[in-house]
Amino acid sequence: MTVDETQVDISEFARLDLRTGTTLAAEAVQGSDKLVLMRIDIGGEVRQIVAGIRTAYPPESLVGKKVVVLANLKKAIVRGVESHGMILAADAPEGPCLLRPEAEIDNGLRVR
Numbered sequence: 001m002t003v004d005e006t007q008v009d010i011s012e013f014a015r016l017d018l019r020t021g022t023t024l025a026a027e028a029v030q031g032s033d034k035l036v037l038m039r040i041d042i043g044g045e046v047r048q049i050v051a052g053i054r055t056a057y058p059p060e061s062l063v064g065k066k067v068v069v070l071a072n073l074k075k076a077i078v079r080g081v082e083s084h085g086m087i088l089a090a091d092a093p094e095g096p097c098l099l100r101p102e103a104e105i106d107n108g109l110r111v112r
Contacts, residue, residue: 018069018111019068019071019110020043020067020101020106020108020111021040021042021066021067021108022065023064026062029081035050035052036052036059038051038087040067042107042108043106049083049085049086050076050078050079050083053095053096056095056096057098066101067100069087069088071085
């Protein structure tokens with residue numbers, strides 16, 4: 001049996017801090033057609049996250065939406081703006097599709 005190098009074991013997956021959150025504010029990143037700057041409550045903490053989802057989601061449509069956030073991603077500077085996490089979205093043929101909880105749940109819950 002050959003080992004697929006792209007597979008991860010459970011300990012690697014457990015390192016990911018995936019949490020539920022609510023988008024409090026969203027605005028277009030100047031100079032980009034794709035980027036949105038979002039402020040997301042992930043349970044007692046508000047994160048600033050830049051996401052490349054504007055082609056599918058106008059910023060004003062994101063406010064109040066529940067999302068899933070990778071909270072322990074290293075800080076990055078995107079177009080001069082600090083981003084402290086990543087919003088999970090699928091690469092659908094028609095554009096990005098946010099991964100969202102189907103029920104109204106609290107912010108900050110761990111995703112497993």
